[in-house]
Structures are given as C-alpha cells and as structure tokens.
Amino acid sequence: MAYPYKKMQEEDFDYIRSVTAEDRVWTGDEIAREYYHDEMPEYGEYPPELYVEVENTEEISKIMAYAYQENIPVVCRGAGTGLAGGATCKYGGIMLSIMRMNRIFPVDHKNQTITAEPGALLIDIQAAAAAEGLFYPPDPGEKTASIGGNVITNAGGMKAVRYGLTRDFVRCMEVVLPDGSIMNFSSNVVKNTTGYDLKDLVIGSEGTLCILTQVTLKLLPAPTCSCTLVMPFASLEECADMVPKVLELPFVPTAIEFLERELIDIVERRLHKFFPVKEGEAVLIVMYDASSRQELDSAVRAASEAALANGAFDCCIAATPERAGSVWDVRGAILEGMKADSVSQEECDVVVPRSRIAEYVKKAKKIALSHGIRVEPCGHCGDGNIHTEMLRGPEMSDEEWKSATHASLTELYALSKELGGQLSGEHGIGNGRLKFLEEFVGPRMIQLYKSVKLAFDDKLILNPGKVVEFQEDRM
Amino acid sequence: MAYPYKKMQEEDFDYIRSVTAEDRVWTGDEIAREYYHDEMPEYGEYPPELYVEVENTEEISKIMAYAYQENIPVVCRGAGTGLAGGATCKYGGIMLSIMRMNRIFPVDHKNQTITAEPGALLIDIQAAAAAEGLFYPPDPGEKTASIGGNVITNAGGMKAVRYGLTRDFVRCMEVVLPDGSIMNFSSNVVKNTTGYDLKDLVIGSEGTLCILTQVTLKLLPAPTCSCTLVMPFASLEECADMVPKVLELPFVPTAIEFLERELIDIVERRLHKFFPVKEGEAVLIVMYDASSRQELDSAVRAASEAALANGAFDCCIAATPERAGSVWDVRGAILEGMKADSVSQEECDVVVPRSRIAEYVKKAKKIALSHGIRVEPCGHCGDGNIHTEMLRGPEMSDEEWKSATHASLTELYALSKELGGQLSGEHGIGNGRLKFLEEFVGPRMIQLYKSVKLAFDDKLILNPGKVVEFQEDRM
Numbered sequence: 001m002a003y004p005y006k007k008m009q010e011e012d013f014d015y016i017r018s019v020t021a022e023d024r025v026w027t028g029d030e031i032a033r034e035y036y037h038d039e040m041p042e043y044g045e046y047p048p049e050l051y052v053e054v055e056n057t058e059e060i061s062k063i064m065a066y067a068y069q070e071n072i073p074v075v076c077r078g079a080g081t082g083l084a085g086g087a088t089c090k091y092g093g094i095m096l097s098i099m100r101m102n103r104i105f106p107v108d109h110k111n112q113t114i115t116a117e118p119g120a121l122l123i124d125i126q127a128a129a130a131a132e133g134l135f136y137p138p139d140p141g142e143k144t145a146s147i148g149g150n151v152i153t154n155a156g157g158m159k160a161v162r163y164g165l166t167r168d169f170v171r172c173m174e175v176v177l178p179d180g181s182i183m184n185f186s187s188n189v190v191k192n193t194t195g196y197d198l199k200d201l202v203i204g205s206e207g208t209l210c211i212l213t214q215v216t217l218k219l220l221p222a223p224t225c226s227c228t229l230v231m232p233f234a235s236l237e238e239c240a241d242m243v244p245k246v247l248e249l250p251f252v253p254t255a256i257e258f259l260e261r262e263l264i265d266i267v268e269r270r271l272h273k274f275f276p277v278k279e280g281e282a283v284l285i286v287m288y289d290a291s292s293r294q295e296l297d298s299a300v301r302a303a304s305e306a307a308l309a310n311g312a313f314d315c316c317i318a319a320t321p322e323r324a325g326s327v328w329d330v331r332g333a334i335l336e337g338m339k340a341d342s343v344s345q346e347e348c349d350v351v352v353p354r355s356r357i358a359e360y361v362k363k364a365k366k367i368a369l370s371h372g373i374r375v376e377p378c379g380h381c382g383d384g385n386i387h388t389e390m391l392r393g394p395e396m397s398d399e400e401w402k403s404a405t406h407a408s409l410t411e412l413y414a415l416s417k418e419l420g421g422q423l424s425g426e427h428g429i430g431n432g433r434l435k436f437l438e439e440f441v442g443p444r445m446i447q448l449y450k451s452v453k454l455a456f457d458d459k460l461i462l463n464p465g466k467v468v469e470f471q472e473d474r475m
Numbered sequence: 476m477a478y479p480y481k482k483m484q485e486e487d488f489d490y491i492r493s494v495t496a497e498d499r500v501w502t503g504d505e506i507a508r509e510y511y512h513d514e515m516p517e518y519g520e521y522p523p524e525l526y527v528e529v530e531n532t533e534e535i536s537k538i539m540a541y542a543y544q545e546n547i548p549v550v551c552r553g554a555g556t557g558l559a560g561g562a563t564c565k566y567g568g569i570m571l572s573i574m575r576m577n578r579i580f581p582v583d584h585k586n587q588t589i590t591a592e593p594g595a596l597l598i599d600i601q602a603a604a605a606a607e608g609l610f611y612p613p614d615p616g617e618k619t620a621s622i623g624g625n626v627i628t629n630a631g632g633m634k635a636v637r638y639g640l641t642r643d644f645v646r647c648m649e650v651v652l653p654d655g656s657i658m659n660f661s662s663n664v665v666k667n668t669t670g671y672d673l674k675d676l677v678i679g680s681e682g683t684l685c686i687l688t689q690v691t692l693k694l695l696p697a698p699t700c701s702c703t704l705v706m707p708f709a710s711l712e713e714c715a716d717m718v719p720k721v722l723e724l725p726f727v728p729t730a731i732e733f734l735e736r737e738l739i740d741i742v743e744r745r746l747h748k749f750f751p752v753k754e755g756e757a758v759l760i761v762m763y764d765a766s767s768r769q770e771l772d773s774a775v776r777a778a779s780e781a782a783l784a785n786g787a788f789d790c791c792i793a794a795t796p797e798r799a800g801s802v803w804d805v806r807g808a809i810l811e812g813m814k815a816d817s818v819s820q821e822e823c824d825v826v827v828p829r830s831r832i833a834e835y836v837k838k839a840k841k842i843a844l845s846h847g848i849r850v851e852p853c854g855h856c857g858d859g860n861i862h863t864e865m866l867r868g869p870e871m872s873d874e875e876w877k878s879a880t881h882a883s884l885t886e887l888y889a890l891s892k893e894l895g896g897q898l899s900g901e902h903g904i905g906n907g908r909l910k911f912l913e914e915f916v917g918p919r920m921i922q923l924y925k926s927v928k929l930a931f932d933d934k935l936i937l938n939p940g941k942v943v944e945f946q947e948d949r950m
Contacts, residue, residue, distance in 0.1 A: 018777060040771070058763070108830070109723065110719040110828075110829060110830030110831075111719075111828050111830050112722060112723075115848055120693065127842070131728070149941050153668065154666075154668055154672070156668075157667045159664075160665070160666060164643075165666055167672075167675075168643070169641075177919075177923075181919045183919065183920065186897065187828070187895045187896065187897060188828045188895055189826045189827065189828055189858075189859055189860075189895075189896055189897050189899045189900070190635065190636075190826070190829070190858045190859060190860075191629075191631045191635055191640055191858050191860055191901055192826060192828055192897045192899070192900065193628065193629055193631075193679050193824075193899045193900065193901055193902065193903040193904070194897040194898040194899045194904065194915065194916065195904060195912060195916055195920065195924050195942060195943075196679070196680055196924050196927050196928075196942070197629070197675055197678065197679050197680075198676075198923065198927070199925075200642075200672055200675035201671060201672055201673075201675065201676045203672065204668050204672050205670070205671055205672075215873075219844060221723075221724070221725045221726075222725075222726075224725065244584070244585040244586075247587060248587075248696075249696070250696045250697075250699065250766050251696075251766065251854065252695075252696070275763065290771055291725050291726065291770070291773075292769065292773055293771070294767065294769040295766070295767060295769070298766075298767055305521050338764075349668075351664040351665070351667060352583060352664065353585075353586050353662070353663045353664055354586050354665070355583070355585030355586050361680055364831070383664075383665045383666050384664055384665060385664075385665075385666055395724070420662045420664075421662065421664055422661065422662060422667045422669040423665050423668045423669040424667070424668045425664070425666045425667065425668065426666055426668055427668065429668070429670060430667040431668065440669065440671065441670055444652075444656045444658065445658065445670065448652070448658070448673065448931070449670050449671050451929075451930035451931070451933075452671050452673070452676075452925075452927070452930045453671075454930070455923070455926035455927045455929070455930040456923070458926075467670060467671070468511055468670075
C-alpha cells in the first residue's frame with residue numbers, strides 16, 4: 001500500500017482524456033454539484049477531482065490500470081440514488097460514471113435471462129423483460145436507479161418476500177478489478193461450484209471491490225394475475241403481529257408492507273395522493289401474484305380469513321390494477337411525503353427476524369421519542385426490514401438534531417442486535433453507517449472485512465472509506 | 476506464513492485429547508481407512524495424523540487456535556459423501572469430524588427456519604421440517620450427507636430447477652475461523668447489507684476458509700401435491716432440446732432430468748429396479764409441485780401438450796406416489812448401477828447454459844468415444860448440469876484408463892468453456908479437479924482465489940491443497 005493518495009495533476013487529467021474523450025471529462029469546478037453526494041447529502045458531500053463518463057469496459061480497464069499505478073482513488077457511480085452516502089469521492093480522485101453504458105441486450109429466451117450494461121435503468125430492464133412476456137421481480141422503490149447500482153448494493157425492495165433480492169437474480173457478471181484486469185464471475189449457468197463464489201461476494205460490496213461492467217440477470221415467467229389486500233388494524237403492533245400469520249399460509253405473498261395512519265395522512269396532505277382505505281390506525285398491505293385465477297383466489301380467501309380472525313377491522317381487496325395502484329402509489333410516495341413534511345431526515349434501515357418485528361417497532365418508537373425525535377417506522381415488514389424514518393421538526397437546532405439522531409441510532413442498532421437483527425437490511429453501509437459498523441459486528445469481523453477488501457484492492461484505491469475504513473485512507 | 480507444516484508429536488496428540496476426550500481421539504494406524512478418502516478414492520487417499528470427533532464449537536475453537544499457533548493442517552469432515560476428494564488430509568495433520576455435532580433444534584415457525592449442527596443428516600433435517608408441515612427442498616441424491624457438507628459445498632441436486640441450491644436456503648451460520656475465532660455470518664433475517672457477504676463466500680468454499688459449526692436454514696410451506704411426467708424420445712439430443720420448451724411454460728418445474736435407455740437397462744439388469752416406461756432411447760423426467768390440484772393439473776396439461784408437440788412418443792403421467800417412486804428410484808440408483816457395471820468411474824460435473832445442453836451432450840459423447848471410453852451423460856438437465864460419467868471396462872489397463880480419462884476431461888472442460896459453461900456445477904473442485912482449474916479460470920482468477928483464501932487463512936492450515944494450491948503447501 002502506498003499513501004497518501006496522489007493529488008491529481010494536469011497530466012493525470014490529460015491521460016484520462018486520452019483514453020476516453022475530451023467531452024466526457026470534467027475537472028475541478030466544472031463538475032456538477034450533484035456528483036458530490038447521493039440521495040443522502042447528510043452522509044457527506046465530497047468533490048471529485050475529475051468526473052468522467054465512460055463508454056465501455058476497455059475505458060474502465062485503462063482508467064483503473066492508471067489509477068492503480070498512480071495511486072489515485074476511483075469511485076464508480078450509477079444513477080446516484082443510493083441512500084448510504086456510498087457513491088461519493090470521500091478522498092477525492094476520479095468519479096467514474098457508467099451511466100452512458102446503458103445497453104440492454106435482447107432477452108435470451110432459452111436461458112430466460114437478460115444481459116445489460118450497468119448504466120441501464122432498472123425500469124428499462126423491467127420493461128424489456130415484460131415486452132417478452134417475462135418478469136424481472138426486484139423492485140426497490142427507486143425506479144430511476146441503475147441496474148449496476150442495484151447489483152452492487154444488492155437492492156431489495158417490496159417484492160423480496162416472494163422473489164428475493166437482486167442477488168437472487170444475478171446469473172453472472174463482468175467486472176474490472178482495481179488493477180484494470182477484466183474478469184468474469186460465473187457465466188450464464190444456473191449453478192456453479194467452480195472456485196470461490198466471488199459473484200456473491202461482490203454483490204452488495206458497494207463498489208469497494210471491483211467495478212461492474214456487465215450483468216446477466218435471471219428472469220421468471222410473468223405472473224398472470226395479482227391482487228392487493230389492505231388490512232386495517234388498531235395499531236402498528238397489531239399489523240406486525242399479523243405478519244407471521246400471513247407467512248404461515250400455504251401461499252407465499254409477493255409483498256407485505258405496513259403503514260401508519262399518520263404517514264398516510266402526510267402523503268394525502270402533502271402530495272394529494274389518496275389512500276382508498278380510511279379506517280385503522282395502521283394498515284397491512286399484502287400482495288399476491290399467481291399464474292392462475294384459482295390459485296390467486298385461494299390465496300386471497302385464506303389471507304382474508306386470517307386477517308379477520310386476527311383482529312383486522314376489514315380486509316379490502318384491490319383486485320383491479322387501478323385500485324391496487326392507488327394503494328401502492330401512497331406507499332411509494334412515503335419518502336417524498338416525509339421530505340415534504342420535515343426539515344431533514346435520518347434513516348435507520350435495520351432488519352430484524354420476522355418474529356421480532358412487533359417488538360422492534362414498539363421499542364423503536366419509545367427510543368426515538370425519548371430523544372425528542374418524531375419517528376415513522378414503515379416499510380418491508382414481510383422482510384423484517386423496518387425503515388425507521390426520523391423526521392426533523394423546524395424547532396430543532398442543528399446540534400440538537402445531530403445529537404438526538406446519533407443517540408437514537410446508537411440505541412436502535414443496539415436494539416436490532418439484541419433482537420438478532422442486522423445494522424442494514426438493504427441500504428448498505430456506505431459512508432453514512434460506517435461509524436456504527438464496528439460496534440455492531442465486532443473487531444474480528446472488521447479485521448476480516450479488511451482482509452477481504454485487501455484481497456481485491458491491495459492499494460485501497462476503489463471507493464476508499466466506504467464499508468471499511470483503514471487508518472491509512474486518511475494519511 | 477510458516478512452512479513446512481509441523482509433523483504432529485505426542486505432545487500435540489495430548490493437547491487435542493486434553494481439550495476433547497481420550498475416547499474421541501485416534502492417531503496413526505488406529506485411524507480407520509475410510510477417513511483417508513471420500514466417495515472418490517480415485518481423487519487421493521491420505522492418512523490423517525490424528526482423527527478427532529468433536530462435540531461442540533468450543534472444542535473446535537480450541538483445536539483451531541492450537542493448530543494455528545503450531546502450524547498444523549486441519550481438515551473438517553462431515554459424512555464423507557463428497558465426490559471431489561475434498562475432505563481428505565492431503566498434507567496430514569488433524570481430521571476433525573463434526574458428525575457427533577448433530578443436534579437439530581425445534582422448527583422456528585414464526586421465522587420459518589430450522590437450525591442445526593453441521594453433523595445433522597440432510598434426511599433428518601428434511602424429516603424434521605416435514606413433521607411440522609414445512610419443506611426443506613435441496614435434495615442432492617445422497618440422503619446420508621451431513622447438512623454441514625451440503626452447505627460448505629453448496630450442494631445442488633434435482634430440485635434446484637425450481638427451488639435453487641443449498642445456498643438459497645442458508646439464512647445464517649456460525650463458524651470457527653482458522654485462528655479459533657467464533658463468528659456469526661448474518662443472523663435469522665431475510666435480507667442483510669451489513670458489510671461484505673461472507674456467508675455466501677463461505678458457502679461452496681469446501682472447508683478451506685472456516686469450519687461451519689451451526690446453520691440456520693430457510694423452510695418453505697410444503698407443496699400439497701406433485702406429479703412426475705415421463706416423456707420418451709428417440710434420442711438424448713431430442714430430450715435436451717425439449718428442456719428449454721418445458722422451461723418456457725408458465726409453470727416452473729421442480730425437477731427436469733434425463734436418462735438414456737442404456738442407463739435404465741444397467742439399473743434394471745444390475746439392481747433389479749424397473750422403470751415403468753419401456754419405449755424411447757432416452758426419457759425426459761419432469762416433476763411439478765403445486766399448492767393446489769388445479770395448479771398442478773394446469774402444469775401437467777401444458778407440459779404434456781408441449782411434449783407431444785415436440786416429438787415425444789408419449790407423455791406418461793406418474794400421478795401416484797408409488798408410480799412416481801418407481802421413476803425416481805431408477806434415477807436415484809444411477810451411480811450405484813454404474814459402479815456395479817464398471818471397474819471404476821471418473822466423472823465430469825460440468826454445467827453449461829441451458830440453451831447449450833443438446834450441443835454439449837452430442838459433442839461429449841464423441842469426445843469420450845474418441846478416447847475409447849464409454850460415457851453416460853445423465854443428470855440435471857433442467858440446470859444444464861450434466862454428469863458425464865465415464866465407465867472403465869475390464870479390458871482397460873490402469874495406464875490406458877488414466878490417460879484416456881485425462882484426455883477426455885481436458886477436452887470436455889474446454890468444450891464446457893467454449894459453450895459458456897463452468898468446470899463444476901455442484902460437486903466442487905476439492906483435490907480431484909484442482910489440476911484443471913487454472914486452465915479453466917485463468918491465472919488472474921487463481922491469484923484472486925489465493926488472496927481470498929489468505930484473507931481467511933493466512934497460515935494456510937485449513938484443508939490445504941484444495942480449491943487452490945499454493946506452492947508453499949508442498950514445502
């Protein structure tokens with residue numbers, strides 16, 4: 001390892017221009033401010049020294065080989081929709097955007113896969129699959145995310161209950177290592193025990209091990225029908241208690257989300273999107289997909305009966321796409337609604353065992369309130385991944401907000417650990433959660449993470465200071 | 476790294492006895508010969524210096540800490556049913572059996588999981604889940620395998636088409652690192668982006684990174700009905716061509732296997748198990764699971780129509796457990812039948828894209844025949860994982876057999892690579908496929924594997940000489 005990182009010079013800028021193109025390179029103050037941060041500017045704003053939009057794998061390989069030789073940090077960036085402060089140039093250097101690499105190749109019907117470059121948008125991948133009667137299930141709320149970002153952060157989302165995470169759909173990938181080597185991790189095969197499973201290690205590694213340059217994704221036959229149920233309850237805790245009961249039924253739901261009335265009110269008031277169910281202090285939203293009407297009807301019947309037997313006031317069936325749309329529109333607008341309803345936000349993305357959801361929710365509210373913070377737990381309760389959103393009121397000073405959120409997060413993470421949960425369910429560590437990681441996983445695990453990081457990136461030039469932080473980063 | 480490995484002394488034996496028990500430690504010639512090899516003695520027979528049956532995680536931790544300090548190799552062994560020469564003491568040292576650690580904890584209904592120690596048998600895990608109305612799908616043919624072995628080799632099996640691999644069912648694990656540290660990789664949560672995904676890296680690492688001491692597995696609601704179809708065709712190639720057509724239907728099959736008549740004849744003749752379908756030079760066996768009779772009927776109808784439209788002589792429906800049993804019994808007896816019908820066997824476990832199965836099968840037969848070897852491709856064609864079994868006739872000398880299988884394997888692996896496949900689909904690298912790995916994945920990948928190995932096992936004491944081989948191993 002050679003520190004400190006090189007401060008980039010005009011000769012470095014020229015080299016990057018020479019292996020890409022003049023009009024795809026920006027330096028210093030030419031670089032747009034939006035590239036200083038992701039969707040959470042709260043987790044740090046850092047100016048890159050150079051911003052380049054690459055067009056192919058060979059350009060990435062040349063840039064990395066040069067950066068490796070010259071000891072320049074490189075951060076790969078997709079659509080910038082991350083929520084962990086991951087895709088930022090914490091130690092300066094090169095920001096490498098892959099958003100021009102957005103080709104989607106024709107669906108491979110025999111293998112039921114689709115191959116794309118990392119800058120392709122998730123929404124376009126989903127549409128390309130659907131146009132061929134197939135289905136790419138992962139659906140994290142953010143439709144404008146890049147598929148590369150989804151893969152490298154192992155994006156989750158609402159349909160993970162039935163279909164799993166992005167990880168579960170990655171068949172193989174092409175990547176560039178920090179030294180510029182172009183590698184393939186696995187191929188278009190459905191099983192593989194050839195050497196170590198580096199593909200899965202790289203998924204969710206937040207751009208700290210290598211740069212993804214192409215990915216092949218598994219597709220499924222599209223379900224032919226689906227139905228959304230809304231179950232209103234007297235409290236969020238009752239909603240949470242219902243979750244294991246839904247999961248015990250012989251039908252696997254596609255999604256299980258919960259929402260408190262307070263959050264629904266915010267979205268209705270701020271964004272004028274109206275939720276079709278008016279009763280209940282909290283609602284459980286359950287979605288089923290099926291390949292036949294009979295199968296769907298059986299699932300809906302069983303879930304409705306279970307809801308009514310477990311204290312739901314009602315079980316409203318949104319059987320048409322329009323009615324289901326009005327439910328999911330409100331759910332999808334939560335983050336926007338909260339942004340409109342508060343000065344700023346902090347978010348806790350813990351995941352707990354499904355059996356502990358109700359307990360987590362109850363205690364999380366108490367913790368935040370004890371620090372004078374308004375908290376809105378919502379999200380993927382079918383997964384135990386509770387987005388505990390903290391909202392800053394206009395009355396709080398910067399200092400009060402900072403110390404109250406830090407104190408709340410410290411206690412919320414300790415609670416998650418006590419309940420057998422994890423620090424982050426789907427948003428990742430990035431820069432924003434780094435300071436809480438060692439306390440959570442312990443020093444031996446951090447040592448192991450560091451060894452793994454070094455196995456790929458011995459000079460620590462790729463997205464330094466994210467997920468793991470070496471003292472040397474700062475030198 | 477400190478080489479060579481220590482040759483164990485009486486003091487080392489005494490230490491291991493002191494942290495376990497006198498009557499669970501064997502040394503030198505006391506060690507049963509079966510522990511010199513796994514199910515493939517062809518891949519090497521190596522005597523351990525000491526064989527110990529541990530009873531808990533703490534014993535493993537103490538043994539590893541000692542071995543780490545003293546530079547003694549350790550190989551963890553489950554039921555010994557591996558097919559890659561993986562669980563053998565290639566460089567002597569300690570063989571650590573976890574077969575006494577076989578507790579299965581009560582099913583956790585709220586989380587739909589089951590937790591077990593690594594020595595629990597797969598068949599007992601399946602039974603424990605079934606007794607509670609739940610289902611653990613992974614089903615590699617070998618029922619007496621340990622769950623630890625299944626996890627550490629990422630066992631596949633017949634039902635991977637629908638349900639996936641062992642990997643897809645591992646929620647979390649407890650392991651012991653080479654230095655004796657006890658770690659937990661993830662917890663009983665359904666998604667996790669907290670640091671690097673070490674859990675998935677360890678799955679399939681063949682005991683070279685750490686020792687598994689406890690695992691929590693995801694369970695599914697048990698399907699309520701299932702049906703097996705047998706589609707006889709004029710040739711194996713026609714069977715293979717049918718596979719993508721089955722997969723294009725809107726119903727995901729549980730298993731798709733193929734068998735040539737010659738293999739069926741061997742099982743009928745040698746083992747007196749009789750296959751219910753008499754016509755066809757080759758048969759495709761397709762199984763569906765469903766949660767309702769309607770769903771099952773729709774799938775069976777669609778698959779039958781597709782079979783008849785694509786050249787099948789017939790589509791025989793084995794709707795009762797007895798009839799389905801007679802089909803699967805023959806399929807399950809293939810390895811035993813081939814063992815009875817030949818002097819010895821060599822096996823090629825390649826996996827190719829589903830779209831290339833027919834091409835692989837056709838060319839594989841030509842390759843083996845050109846080297847004078849009888850070859851029987853069979854297996855998981857729904858996965859593209861074709862077990863290309865080579866059978867040694869009594870007329871071949873040791874030398875002929877060795878050189879002909881080596882030449883065949885070299886060409887078969889090159890063919891798999893050319894078709895976009897992999898070296899091993901489910902049996903792993905171990906010792907038996909090690910010599911073919913570098914040619915297949917290339918030197919940069921081997922370098923990466925070595926870095927990853929060192930990240931966990933800096934002294935190279937855990938199952939040395941498997942998956943990756945360091946020159947230093949031999950010193």
